[in-house]
Amino acid sequence: MKNAASKTTPDTTFDVIVIGAGPIGQSVAARARAGGLSVAVVEKELVGGECSYWACIPSKAMLRPVVAVADARRLDGAREAVTGPVAAAGVFRRRDRYVTDWDDSGQAQSLADMGAHLVRGHGRVDGPRRVAVATPEETIVLLTAVHAVVVCTGSRAAVPDMPGIAEAKVWTNRTATDTATVPGRLAIIGGGPVGVEMATAWQGLGAEVTLIAREPRVLPQFEEFAGELVDASLKAAGVDVRHSTTVTSMRRPSPAGPVTLLLDDHSEIEADEVLAAVGRVPLTGDIGLETVGLTPGSWLDVDDTCRVRGVEGGWLYAAGDVNHRALLTHQGKYQARMVGNAIAAQADGRALDTSPWGRHAATADTHALAQVVFTDPEVATVGLSADQAARDGREIRVVDVDIPATVVGALLYADDYQGQARLVLDGATDCVLGVTFVGYGVTELLHSATVAVAGQVPVSRLWHAVPSFPTISEVWLRLLEALRDGERQ
Numbered sequence: 001m002k003n004a005a006s007k008t009t010p011d012t013t014f015d016v017i018v019i020g021a022g023p024i025g026q027s028v029a030a031r032a033r034a035g036g037l038s039v040a041v042v043e044k045e046l047v048g049g050e051c052s053y054w055a056c057i058p059s060k061a062m063l064r065p066v067v068a069v070a071d072a073r074r075l076d077g078a079r080e081a082v083t084g085p086v087a088a089a090g091v092f093r094r095r096d097r098y099v100t101d102w103d104d105s106g107q108a109q110s111l112a113d114m115g116a117h118l119v120r121g122h123g124r125v126d127g128p129r130r131v132a133v134a135t136p137e138e139t140i141v142l143l144t145a146v147h148a149v150v151v152c153t154g155s156r157a158a159v160p161d162m163p164g165i166a167e168a169k170v171w172t173n174r175t176a177t178d179t180a181t182v183p184g185r186l187a188i189i190g191g192g193p194v195g196v197e198m199a200t201a202w203q204g205l206g207a208e209v210t211l212i213a214r215e216p217r218v219l220p221q222f223e224e225f226a227g228e229l230v231d232a233s234l235k236a237a238g239v240d241v242r243h244s245t246t247v248t249s250m251r252r253p254s255p256a257g258p259v260t261l262l263l264d265d266h267s268e269i270e271a272d273e274v275l276a277a278v279g280r281v282p283l284t285g286d287i288g289l290e291t292v293g294l295t296p297g298s299w300l301d302v303d304d305t306c307r308v309r310g311v312e313g314g315w316l317y318a319a320g321d322v323n324h325r326a327l328l329t330h331q332g333k334y335q336a337r338m339v340g341n342a343i344a345a346q347a348d349g350r351a352l353d354t355s356p357w358g359r360h361a362a363t364a365d366t367h368a369l370a371q372v373v374f375t376d377p378e379v380a381t382v383g384l385s386a387d388q389a390a391r392d393g394r395e396i397r398v399v400d401v402d403i404p405a406t407v408v409g410a411l412l413y414a415d416d417y418q419g420q421a422r423l424v425l426d427g428a429t430d431c432v433l434g435v436t437f438v439g440y441g442v443t444e445l446l447h448s449a450t451v452a453v454a455g456q457v458p459v460s461r462l463w464h465a466v467p468s469f470p471t472i473s474e475v476w477l478r479l480l481e482a483l484r485d486g487e488r489q
């Protein structure tokens with residue numbers, strides 16, 4: 001791992017201090033600089049964070065070649081051109097290029113270009129408006145913030161507690177995205193986004209993957225049909241998917257030998273590596289929260305402007321994974337824009353607009369959260385699922401369409417298209433509350449749905465948004481027709 005040279009400044013008072021230079025910290029810095037404020041950014045590892053080097057970027061760099069080959073295999077005429085397996089070495093080279101060989105000098109330069117001061121080292125809050133940075137040179141740099149400190153320290157992989165797990169040396173998202181050899185057999189614990197994406201990638205790269213999901217289906221937090229379609233496709237690709245199954249212990253008697261996993265049904269699985277994909281833990285254990293009356297190790301509880309609750313003076317903010325609102329890069333960057341704008345507005349003496357959908361309220365986190373899971377088929381979803389809307393006590397209308405049965409553009413895209421779409425409407429206003437698409441090539445459709453949900457577009461107006469023929473986006477028309485046909489019955 002290479003680090004760009006450290007650069008601190010003699011001036012230790014800044015308008016804003018950001019702890020953590022992942023995508024979210026960088027975005028806060030950019031907005032605060034755009035608002036005319038001076039900014040220090042503290043980073044203990046690589047500028048760019050988990051997302052750039054061990055999460056979004058490397059995982060998608062590895063998945064795209066796997067899915068491109070699968071796409072070709074779904075087309076008569078193109079299928080014949082695929083004459084061998086995915087070349088893992090080429091995929092790893094591609095990934096290494098996208099993570100710039102884990103060298104952050106380019107991203108450090110971007111911070112410098114925006115006029116933010118990078119301080120390399122471990123940052124800790126040190127009482128009100130102060131941050132102490134333990135530098136690699138073993139000095140302490142004390143920084144003072146005039147307006148705000150923003151915690152953007154992100155999260156790390158959770159590792160389940162069970163006998164034998166320490167000796168088994170399990171993979172986390174880091175190993176799963178920076179390893180350059182394909183294990184013969186890979187067992188994955190957890191059927192969330194990390195579990196299903198990594199199962200897709202590593203099975204595609206040649207490993208024999210077993211996916212162990214605690215719930216009755218994978219992707220339990222999404223619409224039921226999403227989990228079912230992804231589940232079926234993983235099985236069709238050769239993944240051994242076990243549902244409603246828990247690993248109770250594991251043993252790896254020899255460090256270079258295989259791992260044996262004991263399951264709750266008393267059966268055993270042998271694997272060469274095991275990936276823990278069971279969620280995240282906040283990186284707040286050692287950032288000085290106790291100096292301002294907060295609990296170390298906890299997710300930071302924030303309001304809609306991402307200001308941390310319970311801190312006198314309101315100078316502490318938290319954005320990105322660390323506040324647990326939405327563990328996604330784009331949603332965190334959205335929060336960062338709110339935070340940067342709010343701090344700049346307050347520094348200027350301007351009032352904040354914190355009303356729902358206001359300029360300084362991250363309303364989309366709760367009402368228009370968008371996410372794509374890059375499996376094959378992909379899952380693209382925004383807003384509320386039918387279950388979430390019902391749990392909120394809303395009166396809703398739900399309509400589903402079978403994409404290959406109704407959308408010719410989908411069939412032109414893939415000869416054996418698999419997919420489904422769901423529209424969730426507010427029964428009182430007929431506005432779009434949520435949309436889920438599952439299918440090949442649906443990722444780029446998602447933003448149409450995001451605009452409809454965030455814009456609270458009513459169905460009557462959607463009829464005037466005419467999708468082009470013959471594209472997969474004609475699924476919108478089929479959803480409206482299914483809704484109208486349902487009304488006639």
Ligand SMILES: Cc1cc2nc3c(=O)[nH]c(=O)nc-3n(C[C@H](O)[C@H](O)[C@H](O)COP(=O)(O)OP(=O)(O)OC[C@H]3O[C@@H](n4cnc5c(N)ncnc54)[C@H](O)[C@@H]3O)c2cc1C
Nearest residue numbers: 020022024044049050051055123153154320321327328329
């Ligand atoms: C395998 C995987 C794939 C993913 N894919 C996607 C995807 O496709 N799309 C998507 O939207 N999201 C994806 N995510 C989620 C995404 O990675 C996170 O939501 C995102 O990284 C959060 O950004 P962040 O800036 O809050 O935290 P991070 O990216 O974790 O950055 C935090 C930074 O803070 C630094 N830091 C921590 N503590 C300190 C300290 N005390 N002092 C100084 N610096 C500190 C860290 O070194 C790090 O650089 C994925 C996650 C995983 C695990």
Ligand SMILES: NC(=O)c1ccc[n+]([C@@H]2O[C@H](COP(=O)([O-])OP(=O)(O)OC[C@H]3O[C@@H](n4cnc5c(N)ncnc54)[C@H](O)[C@@H]3O)[C@@H](O)[C@H]2O)c1
Nearest residue numbers: 160190191192193194195214277278279327371372373374
């Ligand atoms: N494309 C994307 O947007 C993308 C991709 C990867 C990750 N992410 C984000 O990163 C975060 C982490 O993802 P994740 O999949 O690790 O977490 P997750 O919390 O979304 O899913 C983890 C799954 O593991 C299960 N689990 C928990 N403990 C377990 C145990 N001991 N044994 C078996 N199963 C167990 C959970 O029930 C859950 O289904 C999520 O918020 C996710 O949205 C996003």
